[in-house]
Amino acid sequence: MAYLELSHINKEFAKAVAVNDFNLSAEQGEFVSFLGPSGCGKTTTLRMIAGFELPTAGKIQIDGKDLTFVPPNKRNVGMVFQSYALFPNMTVAGNIAYGLKVSGKPGAEIKQRVDEMLALIHMDGFSGRYPSQISGGQQQRVALARALAIRPRVLLLDEPLSALDAKIRVELRQEIRRIQQQLGITTIYVTHDQEEALSISDRIVVMSEGKIEQIGSSSEIYNFPKTEFVANFVGQLNLLPVDVVNLADGLVKVGGQLVRTSQTLDHTNGHAIRLAVRPEELNPGHREGENNLLGRVSTITYLGPVVRVRLEVEDRLLTIDMFNERRLQVPVVGDTFEFSFHPNACWLL
Amino acid sequence: MKTKNMNLWALLWAILGMLYFFVPLYGTFDFSLRMKKGVLSFLAYQVVLSDPQFLASFRYSATMGIITVIASVIIFLPTVYWIYIRLPQARPVVEIISILPFIIPAIVFVFGLIRTFDRPPLELTMTPTKTDILITMGYIILSMPYMYRAIDVGMRSIDVRNLTEAAQSLGSNWFQILFNVILPNMRIAVLSGALIVFATVLGELVLGEFLVRPALGPYMVDVGRDEAYQPAAMALMAWGLTWVCLGLISIFGRGNTSEQLTGR
Numbered sequence: 239m240a241y242l243e244l245s246h247i248n249k250e251f252a253k254a255v256a257v258n259d260f261n262l263s264a265e266q267g268e269f270v271s272f273l274g275p276s277g278c279g280k281t282t283t284l285r286m287i288a289g290f291e292l293p294t295a296g297k298i299q300i301d302g303k304d305l306t307f308v309p310p311n312k313r314n315v316g317m318v319f320q321s322y323a324l325f326p327n328m329t330v331a332g333n334i335a336y337g338l339k340v341s342g343k344p345g346a347e348i349k350q351r352v353d354e355m356l357a358l359i360h361m362d363g364f365s366g367r368y369p370s371q372i373s374g375g376q377q378q379r380v381a382l383a384r385a386l387a388i389r390p391r392v393l394l395l396d397e398p399l400s401a402l403d404a405k406i407r408v409e410l411r412q413e414i415r416r417i418q419q420q421l422g423i424t425t426i427y428v429t430h431d432q433e434e435a436l437s438i439s440d441r442i443v444v445m446s447e448g449k450i451e452q453i454g455s456s457s458e459i460y461n462f463p464k465t466e467f468v469a470n471f472v473g474q475l476n477l478l479p480v481d482v483v484n485l486a487d488g489l490v491k492v493g494g495q496l497v498r499t500s501q502t503l504d505h506t507n508g509h510a511i512r513l514a515v516r517p518e519e520l521n522p523g524h525r526e527g528e529n530n531l532l533g534r535v536s537t538i539t540y541l542g543p544v545v546r547v548r549l550e551v552e553d554r555l556l557t558i559d560m561f562n563e564r565r566l567q568v569p570v571v572g573d574t575f576e577f578s579f580h581p582n583a584c585w586l587l
Numbered sequence: 588m589k590t591k592n593m594n595l596w597a598l599l600w601a602i603l604g605m606l607y608f609f610v611p612l613y614g615t616f617d618f619s620l621r622m623k624k625g626v627l628s629f630l631a632y633q634v635v636l637s638d639p640q641f642l643a644s645f646r647y648s649a650t651m652g653i654i655t656v657i658a659s660v661i662i663f664l665p666t667v668y669w670i671y672i673r674l675p676q677a678r679p680v681v682e683i684i685s686i687l688p689f690i691i692p693a694i695v696f697v698f699g700l701i702r703t704f705d706r707p708p709l710e711l712t713m714t715p716t717k718t719d720i721l722i723t724m725g726y727i728i729l730s731m732p733y734m735y736r737a738i739d740v741g742m743r744s745i746d747v748r749n750l751t752e753a754a755q756s757l758g759s760n761w762f763q764i765l766f767n768v769i770l771p772n773m774r775i776a777v778l779s780g781a782l783i784v785f786a787t788v789l790g791e792l793v794l795g796e797f798l799v800r801p802a803l804g805p806y807m808v809d810v811g812r813d814e815a816y817q818p819a820a821m822a823l824m825a826w827g828l829t830w831v832c833l834g835l836i837s838i839f840g841r842g843n844t845s846e847q848l849t850g851r
Contacts, residue, residue, distance in 0.1 A: 288752070288756060289755075290752055290755070309755075310752070310755040310756055311755045311756070311757075311758050311759055311760055312758075313756075314758070315756060316756060316757075317752065317753065317756040319749050319752070319753060321746055321749050323746060323749035323750055323752070323753035324753075325750065325753070325754075325768055325772070326745070326772055327768075327771040327772050327774075336754070336757055336767070337757030337758055340757060340758045340759050340763055340767075341758050381753075384753075384757070385756070385757075388757060388758065
């Protein structure tokens with residue numbers, strides 16, 4: 239049995255279904271991210287694990303114990319909030335020590351644990367400061383240390399980096415991952431930021447409208463999305479309506495131009511077929527043995543390391559991302575542009 | 588030019604406003620110093636402060652004020668907290684209830700109290716101690732708008748829900764959350780409410796008069812009926828006490844701002 243087990247979890251608010259038949263098994267020491275747009279039910283699921291919400295149906299088990307109806311203060315589950323939620327009347331050390339004091343630990347042990355935690359988050363000299371006297375990133379580190387000080391069975395993080403600026407976010411997410419791996423604590427991380435989820439997770443649960451769309455590793459989610467929602471939500475995706483030539487051979491036409499895919503379909507179930515391909519899989523110029531198409535340059539956008547070119551391919555819009563090398567010959571708006579991609583790089587939806 | 592004219596008008600109105608406020612005050616002060624014929628002295632103040640009845644009534648009202656403050660905090664802090672955490676939909680109703688003492692005349696309220704609680708089984712007007720319990724309950728109700736508002740404003744200024752959930756996830760029960768996390772962060776709000784409630788009880792007349800208790804309000808009215816200079820002295824002392832209360836709110840309100848703020 240897995241360390242954290244969520245079985246058939248449902249949550250309804252009045253008549254609205256927030257979480258629908260959610261199932262997840264997480265191993266001890268695993269880092270699992272819940273990824274999805276606002277209102278998809280990821281935070282509600284996290285709050286049910288914490289005990290702040292009761293599931294309408296289903297079971298939550300940690301280390302084999304049923305915690306579904308156990309109050310939050312009896313679960314020994316650490317939680318880090320988006321708004322930090324540090325106690326303003328307590329110093330950094332006071333915040334970290336709070337959970338230990340409440341549980342009646344002796345003073346010497348509390349002091350030792352607080353020092354350990356301060357060292358873990360690299361904030362040894364900040365023990366006497368109040369939350370308002372440290373930066374947002376430091377506040378979130380303290381919140382993390384406070385949650386970890388009680389040695390929780392599971393660590394829950396609810397969009398912990400959303401209130402921070404981009405640079406601090408990247409630094410802190412690596413810090414969170416380092417600490418999580420160092421302590422080997424089972425962690426559930428809620429985010430709507432795909433880059434964040436892809437960069438630090440062992441597995442990602444992609445959610446939409448209260449349901450799980452896909453569970454998988456970062457590479458599985460990005461390279462082999464199972465649904466159109468996952469393909470669209472995680473990364474950029476070109477979706478082109480195509481005419482079927484031969485489904486068994488994976489042959490389709492974009493307008494009048496033939497495209498070969500490595501994927502074959504038995505039937506279309508009456509749905510229109512679309513070709514899916516990521517912008518970074520498309521290469522400028524002609525390549526033998528690959529799909530080669532022509533389009534007209536519509537717009538060019540510089541995004542720093544990447545140049546994004548929008549093309550019109552027979553009335554269909556398509557995006558190409560090219561690495562912004564110094565030698566790169568950037569096309570001009572209105573030019574005819576040839577590009578290629580491997581049959582393995584695309585798939586049919 | 589136009590701005591200059593506006594500034595002059597503003598200054599004129601400010602001066603007129605101050606005169607309206609300070610001239611009667613000065614008149615009262617001047618009158619209170621003329622108890623001894625032809626000499627300006629603090630005799631009226633001396634007479635008031637040396638009157639054992641004044642000291643007794645002040646002690647009684649101050650004691651009632653402290654009891655009322657403690658009881659109000661015990662009643663309203665958990666109530667408002669619970670409304671924030673569990674019953675936010677009840678807030679509009681509770682807000683209306685909280686201002687009822689402003690709407691219902693105190694005299695109606697007092698007669699209601701007497702009519703309801705002087706009968707068996709409670710018979711709260713039968714002994715002085717029981718009547719003190721009744722008068723305290725009356726004070727709690729009369730000062731409810733002040734204490735409720737102060738706590739409500741304090742709750743709004745902190746992230747109650749997240750602080751509660753953070754404390755819960757660290758193993759706190761409701762009592763620990765309220766006393767270790769919520770109350771310390773509401774210190775200024777509770778103190779403001781407490782001082783206003785205390786001042787209200789000190790100056791309260793109707794309950795003390797009709798429940799026949801030796802409160803400061805009825806004493807001041809009695810003295811005002813029979814004497815000329817002492818009521819003026821007492822009015823100024825009451826006014827001074829109010830300013831002391833406001834000053835204390837201001838001093839404690841400044842507090843340690845670093846403890847009061849948090850990232851949201």
